[in-house]
Amino acid sequence: MSTALRTTTQTPSAAAATDAVTTRGLVEITKVRKSFGAAEVLKGITLTVEPGGVAVIVGPSGSGKSTLLRTINHLEKVDAGFIAIDGTLVGYAVRGRRLHELREKEILKQRTEIGMVFQNFNLFPHLTALENVTEAPIVAPRAGKPRLSKAEARDRGLELLDRVGLKDRAGAYPRQLSGGQQQRVAIARALALDPKILLFDEPTSALDPELVNEVLDVIRGLAKSGTTLIIVTHEMGFARDVADTVVFMDQGQIVEQGTPQEIFTNPREVRTRSFFSKVIEPAFNI
Amino acid sequence: MSSTATPVAQSAPEPASAGIESAPETPEVRAAGPVPAGETAPAGTVGSGSVGRKAATDYADYRLVPARHPWRWVGTAVVAVGVAGIAWSLATNPRWEWGVVAQWFTAQSIVNGLMETLKLTAISGALGFILGFILALMRLSASPLLVSVSWTFSWIFRSTPLLVQMLLWYNLGYLYEKISLGLPFTDVRFFEAQTTTLIGQFAAAVLGLTLNQAAYSAEIIRGGILSVDQGQLEAATALGIPAWRRSTRIVLPQAMRAILPTAFNEVIGLVKGTSIVYVLAYSELFYTVQVIYNRTQQVLPLLLVATLWYVVITSVLSVFQYYIERHYSKGAVRTLPLTPLQKARKFLAIHTPAARESKQERGTR
Numbered sequence A: 001m002s003t004a005l006r007t008t009t010q011t012p013s014a015a016a017a018t019d020a021v022t023t024r025g026l027v028e029i030t031k032v033r034k035s036f037g038a039a040e041v042l043k044g045i046t047l048t049v050e051p052g053g054v055a056v057i058v059g060p061s062g063s064g065k066s067t068l069l070r071t072i073n074h075l076e077k078v079d080a081g082f083i084a085i086d087g088t089l090v091g092y093a094v095r096g097r098r099l100h101e102l103r104e105k106e107i108l109k110q111r112t113e114i115g116m117v118f119q120n121f122n123l124f125p126h127l128t129a130l131e132n133v134t135e136a137p138i139v140a141p142r143a144g145k146p147r148l149s150k151a152e153a154r155d156r157g158l159e160l161l162d163r164v165g166l167k168d169r170a171g172a173y174p175r176q177l178s179g180g181q182q183q184r185v186a187i188a189r190a191l192a193l194d195p196k197i198l199l200f201d202e203p204t205s206a207l208d209p210e211l212v213n214e215v216l217d218v219i220r221g222l223a224k225s226g227t228t229l230i231i232v233t234h235e236m237g238f239a240r241d242v243a244d245t246v247v248f249m250d251q252g253q254i255v256e257q258g259t260p261q262e263i264f265t266n267p268r269e270v271r272t273r274s275f276f277s278k279v280i281e282p283a284f285n286i
Numbered sequence B: 001m002s003s004t005a006t007p008v009a010q011s012a013p014e015p016a017s018a019g020i021e022s023a024p025e026t027p028e029v030r031a032a033g034p035v036p037a038g039e040t041a042p043a044g045t046v047g048s049g050s051v052g053r054k055a056a057t058d059y060a061d062y063r064l065v066p067a068r069h070p071w072r073w074v075g076t077a078v079v080a081v082g083v084a085g086i087a088w089s090l091a092t093n094p095r096w097e098w099g100v101v102a103q104w105f106t107a108q109s110i111v112n113g114l115m116e117t118l119k120l121t122a123i124s125g126a127l128g129f130i131l132g133f134i135l136a137l138m139r140l141s142a143s144p145l146l147v148s149v150s151w152t153f154s155w156i157f158r159s160t161p162l163l164v165q166m167l168l169w170y171n172l173g174y175l176y177e178k179i180s181l182g183l184p185f186t187d188v189r190f191f192e193a194q195t196t197t198l199i200g201q202f203a204a205a206v207l208g209l210t211l212n213q214a215a216y217s218a219e220i221i222r223g224g225i226l227s228v229d230q231g232q233l234e235a236a237t238a239l240g241i242p243a244w245r246r247s248t249r250i251v252l253p254q255a256m257r258a259i260l261p262t263a264f265n266e267v268i269g270l271v272k273g274t275s276i277v278y279v280l281a282y283s284e285l286f287y288t289v290q291v292i293y294n295r296t297q298q299v300l301p302l303l304l305v306a307t308l309w310y311v312v313i314t315s316v317l318s319v320f321q322y323y324i325e326r327h328y329s330k331g332a333v334r335t336l337p338l339t340p341l342q343k344a345r346k347f348l349a350i351h352t353p354a355a356r357e358s359k360q361e362r363g364t365r
Helices: A002-008 A010-018 A065-072 A104-111 A129-139 A150-163 A179-191 A209-223 A236-242 A260-265 A270-285 B007-011 B013-032 B034-053 B070-092 B098-105 B108-140 B144-159 B162-170 B201-226 B230-238 B243-280 B285-296 B299-328 B340-351 B353-364
Strands: A027-036 A039-049 A054-058 A080-085 A092-095 A098-101 A114-117 A197-201 A228-232 A245-250 A253-258 B178-182 B189-194
Touching (some): A027 A065, A039 A065, A039 A080, A039 A245, A039 A253, A054 A065, A054 A236, A065 A080, A065 A197, A065 A228, A104 B230, A129 A150, A129 A179, A129 B243, A150 A179, A179 A209, A209 A228, A209 A236, A228 A236, A236 A260, A245 A260, A245 A270, A253 A260, A253 A270, B098 B299, B108 B144, B108 B201, B108 B243, B108 B285, B144 B201, B162 B243, B201 B243, B230 B243, B243 B285, B243 B299
Parallel strands (some): A054 A245, A114 A197, A197 A228
Antiparallel strands (some): A027 A039, A027 A080, A092 A098, A245 A253, B178 B189
16 A cells, blocks of 8 residues: 555655646545455556546446445545545645544544545435535534534525425435435535535435436536536436546446547447446436 | 122022123123114215216215214223222222321321432432443443443342342441452552441442343433434434444434333332331331331231332323423424324313314304
């Protein structure tokens, strides 16, 4: 791990120093490896997502898409390689030529800059929609920003719920909401900390078909907002629509990446072509 | 009652007669069965026969006949007779000595004992559950040391009888004459005291009950925490919510639903469990009662006094349990069920004559 890290740490920090304004939300993933027991799930992933960019990761199940997403906010520790956000390493501090593992509190601060939306929403069922959104801004320690007071958090929370079209359901408990509404609350919750980066882990996979679009519409709106989005999804039409970069992963590796046009219309790799022939054709036939 | 007077002779024919008695009962009930069915049958057949093939009617003006449950009434009657029998014997058997019970029920010494019982329950219950919560978090932590300390604690205190623990704490002075706080293997002492002055009856009782309670509640709380979906912790972590807040604000309130029923079982057990401190001659409710009946020889009535007080405490706790569980079911159910009070109000609103008239008016409209 350390060899990979030492050689590459210079570049992102230099980049951050030179151009601080435009690098808000630059994600650099370099040679990341991760194993669960004997199974190697990520086999040296290198990927850069530009600030404000929208990267959509597609690929068969078990290809490591979700794991990659979870390494970005350090929910999973990488075994080798590194991940940097705007030139700052995630989970480690660079001091001289050493990497110091960060303590829980520091990692929490880093996480407040990275919002995450889960496949199963993971809303807190005992809190109302509004309380779900306001919880983190009130209690989470943030880098360079003060915590919000309850009143401030409430105003901000209502504003965010309004943005996802759910202001009138602020007092509802998650179980009183439809799946699509729950996922929209979850998106508002992730936005509450003004993250530089938003991660979406199959945000529509647990939804009924007719509820998918209300969630995708919200994400489309975010794509234009300048926040960096990294989205794992099986919605190919949506991916074609919203992505700057489409990344095709298989068996822990990036097989190919490019613009939606390149990947969906003229895939170079045989593996990509065969995957899309299974996934896209039936969808377009309907 | 009668069978005890003539034990052998009557025991044989009794079941036989019961059998004969029940025999005519069954056809009677069977005859009752078809009645509601017969009532509804014409409406049903007419409806499906005449309407089914012709134009569709709506059934808005039909009278609705609720489903009847004749066996429920039979069951209710049997239970009612049983309850009445027990109540009758309790009221009429002079040996229960209700006069004596009434005389002692609110006597000063009994009330003092009751207060001691409540005090012991409250203190050891609160301390026990706090310690139990800490032990549960230790057991679930990533540190192997904390895990094994917590496990060993539960192992020791769950495998020692409470009585033994109690006597051990009370007799700690025999094992260790002095208790001191200082640097080990040196003569430096910050604090030193005679064990017997430090641990009296009350301290021994609280120590024993608390540690025992902590061992059990640790497991209950751990079970509750494990029942909360892992995704909840993940979401809270991803939002940067600090660890302590994750436990207390996100996980614990959700774990409460699984913890509460068993925890109340434990507290109710503890109320009666405090009676074991009579071995320390600690004057809580049960010990007080024993002292009195040893003097007056009115053993059963006085035990009844204690029992009635335990029943009162348990009843009050059960009411608390109901409302606390209801509080924590917020968000877990779509709509909260009505409280008994709300149910009663609703029942009255529907069944008072005034309400019934207005309902009928609405029906005819």
